[in-house]
Amino acid sequence: MKQIYTYYLKIKYLYVIAILLIAGMTAHSQQYTEYELKAAYLFNFGKFVQWPEETFKKPTDPFIIGIYGNDPFGNILQQTIQNKTLQNRQIIIINITNIEDASLCQILFICKTNKFYLNKILQNISNKPILTVGDNIEDFCESGGIINFTGQHSQKRFEINNKASTRVLLTISSKLLALSRIVTDDEIKF
Numbered sequence: 001m002k003q004i005y006t007y008y009l010k011i012k013y014l015y016v017i018a019i020l021l022i023a024g025m026t027a028h029s030q031q032y033t034e035y036e037l038k039a040a041y042l043f044n045f046g047k048f049v050q051w052p053e054e055t056f057k058k059p060t061d062p063f064i065i066g067i068y069g070n071d072p073f074g075n076i077l078q079q080t081i082q083n084k085t086l087q088n089r090q091i092i093i094i095n096i097t098n099i100e101d102a103s104l105c106q107i108l109f110i111c112k113t114n115k116f117y118l119n120k121i122l123q124n125i126s127n128k129p130i131l132t133v134g135d136n137i138e139d140f141c142e143s144g145g146i147i148n149f150t151g152q153h154s155q156k157r158f159e160i161n162n163k164a165s166t167r168v169l170l171t172i173s174s175k176l177l178a179l180s181r182i183v184t185d186d187e188i189k190f
Helices: 002-024 034-047 076-081 099-104 114-125 162-167 174-180
Strands: 063-068 089-096 107-110 131-134 147-149 157-158
Touching: 034 063, 034 076, 034 131, 034 147, 063 076, 076 089, 089 099, 107 114, 107 157, 114 147, 147 162, 157 162
Parallel strands: 063 089, 063 107, 107 131, 131 147
Antiparallel strands: 147 157
């Protein structure tokens, strides 16, 4: 019973954070779209992950969130981060069309893509401290991605490959790990 209560509190904690962030956005209705929630989560991921000190060369360097693929957010993500900072830095959102440009980001949101391009992206940034976030991409974490949103009716809202984050020197808060389904890239190897 105590485990169920602890689990409930952890789930409630992340949902409260997401809802508080969304409440700060200018919204016209009480119900939030899938991408309003994902924008809030994406911002919160940036608060619960530590990047190595050498990630930023200058104190004035911005925190960059890149979106690879067709941008499903429209202006939602921009509204979510408006007047906010991550890691005490201004936040900039960029659309990534060239795989090489992915290395400019601290968070890289990867929209629906096929396995070939996913592997190319992940290989290109495999040694860089970039938090990769998949948009419900099959085998994303098993392929080396770090966080993947799961289906709408999943028990956990996202999954995390903590081994992948450790390899690129990112430290994910235990609070965030506790709310996720933990996955490793060892799971698809025979």
